[in-house]
Amino acid sequence: MxxxxxxxxxxxxxxxxxxxxxxxxxxxxxxxxxxxxxxxxxxxxxxxxxxxxxxxxxxxxxxxxxxxxxxxxxxxxxxxxxxxxxxxxxxxxxxxxxxxxxxxxxxxxxxxxxxxxxxxxxxxxxxxxxxxxxxxxxxxxxxxxxxxxxxxxxxxxxxxxxxxxDFSEPHKIDLEKFMLRNYHFNVPVEKFAQLTGRSLAGFKRDFQKSFGMAPRHWLQEKRLAEARHLIEHKNKKPSHIYLDLGFESLSHFSHAFKRKFGKAPTERVVTSQS
Incomplete structure (x- = not known):
């Protein structure tokens, strides 16, 4: 191939x-x-x-x-x-x-x-x-x-x-709306900045105002929260969702998930646990 x-x-x-x-x-x-x-x-x-x-x-x-x-x-x-x-x-x-x-x-x-x-x-x-x-x-x-x-x-x-x-630069768009729709794409923060019409510094500044945290931290939290929802409520297998949520490998996803929720994703954490 x-x-x-x-x-x-x-x-x-x-x-x-x-x-x-x-x-x-x-x-x-x-x-x-x-x-x-x-x-x-x-x-x-x-x-x-x-x-x-x-x-x-x-x-x-x-x-x-x-x-x-x-x-x-x-x-x-x-x-x-x-x-x-x-x-x-x-x-x-x-x-x-x-x-x-x-x-x-x-x-x-x-x-x-x-x-x-x-x-x-x-x-x-x-x-x-x-x-x-x-x-x-x-x-x-x-x-x-x-x-x-x-x-x-x-x-x-x-x-x-x-x-x-059309060689114009991408216009400045609604950052919060864009990120909520595209957080699952595994691309560098620099690309998110470009796609929202901002410099990297401007993107980080606007992001902090919108979400109250740095972009990389928010992306990790958002992806893990969505993974937990899919596993608990949609009966999705970790191996079927990790790529769709922007994780580079199953091992990376499992390690991040366990560090966040205390159990591996295959152990299907329950909603009541934090």
Whole structure:
């Protein structure tokens, strides 16, 4: 199993998976174009749930947290080709093509691309790179492939100009509401700060005002409280929930749980105990 193989450094990735895998955390720092070659991909954010089948294409917007479920289907492994549309490359394209956006992008953060022969042909042109990953591919060629992908996207859906070329910083959003919806994602505090439109110092300051404690401490307490609720009242097994709650390993979760509640999660602490 290889997942993923980097074909053009930082630009083109080929993902191959022989068994089902659920990834609770997917932080998309850059806008990303995905072709589902085989199998099924489900992407879920707080506002959208999208499932892709073989031959479908999805454009994912930058600065998002998402849950990814990668599923092989009958007689079919899971495979994707992923193009990372990095902001520095998009800025170069905007300058060369004299593309200007007059307003912030306000549409859906993830867009299924309608069937398009040109885009599908573009992905077919990438197959040789997938088959020969050991060949040295220059950054210049990577930029050319990104430029081609962008031009074909705009040809298929001209309304994507703001999606691709909105370079404004994330606006400052309701921190408390955001954290209560996204605490289970296992990402660094720096990413939470970025996604709420704050510097790290500003995020910590606002967080202390909202929750009365430091971010890392609150995240640990919140995740453990939710774990206890799921184990006691929903009969969930620790091995089934630790990843969904942002813990890196079952042993890490069990140790933190026992330190907090005095018993291991497998001992199913009762509500009356503290």
């Amino acid at each position: 290889t997942n993923p193989t980097e074909i053009i450094p930082g630009v083109l990735f080929y993902s191959f998976l022989s068994g089902m895998r659920k990834e609770k955390v997917g932080f998309f720092e850059h806008s990303t174009l995905v072709l589902q070659v085989a199998g099924q991909l489900t992407l879920e954010t707080t506002s959208q749930r999208i499932t892709m089948q073989k031959g479908e294409m999805l454009l994912i917007r930058k600065n998002q947290l998402a849950e990814l479920i990668k599923t092989p289907l009958a007689q079919e492994n899971y495979q994707t080709i992923v193009i990372s549309l990095k902001e520095d490359m998009l800025r170069k394209i905007a300058l060369e093509e004299q593309i200007e956006t007059v307003q912030k992008y306000t549409g859906q953060p993830n867009v299924l691309i309608p069937q398009n022969d040109f885009l599908y042909g573009f992905f077919q042109s990438i197959i040789p790179y997938v088959r020969h990953p050991a060949e040295k591919i220059t950054t210049t060629l990577g930029l050319l492939k990104v430029k081609e992908a962008v031009q074909l996207l705009l040809h298929a859906m001209p309304g994507l100009t703001e999606f691709l070329f």
